[in-house]
Amino acid sequence: MRIKSRMSTSADGYVTTPAGWPALTADPAFVPGQSHGIREFLDGCEAALMGRTTFEPALNNDRWPWPDLDVFVLASHRPAGTPDHVVTESDPVRLLEAVRAANRGGDVHLIGGPRTIGTFHALGALDRLELVVLPLLFGGGMQLTPGLDPAAGLAFESQRALPGGAVEIAYSCEGSRAPLPGRPASQR
Ligand SMILES: NC(=O)c1ccc[n+]([C@@H]2O[C@H](COP(=O)([O-])OP(=O)(O)OC[C@H]3O[C@@H](n4cnc5c(N)ncnc54)[C@H](OP(=O)(O)O)[C@@H]3O)[C@@H](O)[C@H]2O)c1
Numbered sequence: 001m002r003i004k005s006r007m008s009t010s011a012d013g014y015v016t017t018p019a020g021w022p023a024l025t026a027d028p029a030f031v032p033g034q035s036h037g038i039r040e041f042l043d044g045c046e047a048a049l050m051g052r053t054t055f056e057p058a059l060n061n062d063r064w065p066w067p068d069l070d071v072f073v074l075a076s077h078r079p080a081g082t083p084d085h086v087v088t089e090s091d092p093v094r095l096l097e098a099v100r101a102a103n104r105g106g107d108v109h110l111i112g113g114p115r116t117i118g119t120f121h122a123l124g125a126l127d128r129l130e131l132v133v134l135p136l137l138f139g140g141g142m143q144l145t146p147g148l149d150p151a152a153g154l155a156f157e158s159q160r161a162l163p164g165g166a167v168e169i170a171y172s173c174e175g176s177r178a179p180l181p182g183r184p185a186s187q188r
Contacts, residue, residue, distance in 0.1 A: 001103045003049070005110040005117050006041050006130040007144060008166075014141030015114060022112075023141070027134050029164025033065075036132050037162055046070060046106030049099060051116030052079065052088075069109070072099050074116050092119045114147025121152055126173045129154060135165040 008024035009015045017026050024030050033039075048066045052075035058065050059081045071086045073079075074095050078088045087102075089095035099108055110120055120126050154171035161167055 001100070001105065001107055002127040003099075003108045003110050003120065003125050004041070004045070004128040004130065005112065005126060006038075006132065007112060007114075007117070008036065008132040008134055009144065010134055010136045010138040010141070012137045012139065013143055014138040015112070015144050016142040018138055018140040020142070023134055023136070023138070024132065026136055026138070027164065027166065029166070035164065036166055037160075037168055041130065042069075042109065044107050045109045046104060047072060047099060047102070047108045048111055049095075049108050049116075049120070050074070050111040051113055051119075052076070054111055054113045054116070055079065070102055074119065092123060096120070096123060096125055114142060114144050116147075117144070118147040118149060121148055121173065128157075128170065128172055130168060130170045132162065133167045133169065 007015050008022060008027075010023050015023050017023060024036060027036070029035055047070040049072045052073060055073045055075070056079050059079060064083075072095055073082075073086060073088045074090070074092055075088045076090045082088060087095070087098055089098060110117060110126065117126065117129075152173070154173060157170040157172050159167060159169045
């Protein structure tokens with residue numbers, strides 16, 4: 001399994017709107033679950049992993065956002081209304097073990113936010129980071145750093161233009177992380 005993250009960002013470097021919504025939601029080209037290459041990205045994914053702040057708004061959605069994925073949430077408490085099948089855990093190492101134990105060979109979508117991406121990258125667990133740079137300027141909002149350590153090394157893998165004027169840039173994190181203690185690279 002690979003743990004892959006894909007963050008939308010404004011052209012001036014904000015991953016949320018000034019009001020705190022994911023950057024993608026401000027793009028007129030945004031169609032939930034369909035636009036900006038998300039279907040290709042999710043092909044081969046079997047699980048979604050995220051922090052509590054990113055997870056909680058889904059509890060008020062009309063439509064459950066991850067109908068085909070196992071869901072794992074890093075949270076110090078289980079948010080009220082969380083469906084039974086969702087795994088919540090306060091310790092990132094234990095949550096990672098739960099993700100691995102449940103894995104059937106598919107990839108894991110590390111949805112975010114920045115703090116949770118930084119947490120799993122620091123554990124050596126993030127394999128790939130994709131950025132979707134939107135043709136928008138926000139002038140404010142949340143940045144990917146410092147949740148993700150600014151010193152995190154990224155190795156360029158690919159880029160492509162997306163319909164609507166966004167650009168996807170994919171990086172490998174393979175060369176930028178320390179292995180988990182006692183765990184060979186093949187089992188990370
Ligand atoms: N642009 C995009 O594509 C995109 C994608 C996803 C999210 N977002 C945005 O990202 C923002 C949220 O990001 P965020 O970084 O503030 O929050 P987050 O990562 O979604 O969640 C943070 C929570 O996760 C838990 N957590 C994270 N690291 C931990 C650690 N090392 N140890 C223990 N618990 C840990 C804590 O839960 P407890 O408080 O329960 O302890 C923490 O409060 C939202 O505004 C969302 O819209 C953007």
